[in-house]
Amino acid sequence: MNIVDSSGWLEYFAGSSRAKYYEKAIEKTSELLIPAICIYEVFKKLLTDYGEDEALTAIGHMKTGKIIDIDFGISVQAAKISKEHKIPMADSIIIACGIKHKAIIYTQDSDFKKMPNVKYFEKRKSA
Numbered sequence: 371m372n373i374v375d376s377s378g379w380l381e382y383f384a385g386s387s388r389a390k391y392y393e394k395a396i397e398k399t400s401e402l403l404i405p406a407i408c409i410y411e412v413f414k415k416l417l418t419d420y421g422e423d424e425a426l427t428a429i430g431h432m433k434t435g436k437i438i439d440i441d442f443g444i445s446v447q448a449a450k451i452s453k454e455h456k457i458p459m460a461d462s463i464i465i466a467c468g469i470k471h472k473a474i475i476y477t478q479d480s481d482f483k484k485m486p487n488v489k490y491f492e493k494r495k496s497a
């Protein structure tokens with residue numbers, strides 16, 4: 371199973387040069403899990419930058435995978451991850467979803483860098 375972090379979804383929807391890192395995981399919908407928090411983050415960013423129509427189209431595509439709700443167990447595990455690794459709430463929830471569902475997380479977010487079962491693609495800063 372695969373989870374693509376919100377940053378990967380945004381690269382994919384933008385058609386950026388970095389989208390290639392996320393395409394295979396996103397397009398293999400039978401193995402795609404989407405934490406509900408990713409829908410929030412992607413929708414909010416696209417709503418802010420491009421408007422509601424663009425944001426709704428994007429999250430409509432996200433629904434082709436299996437949506438993971440934030441349940442009691444994920445909430446508790448995410449809080450522990452956040453405290454132990456000093457990781458923000460949303461990232462901790464995504465990591466907890468990955469652990470619960472034995473999924474690989476695809477991301478360019480450095481908060482995930484040292485976590486297990488993560489495919490991290492470093493985002494180099496422009497010169």
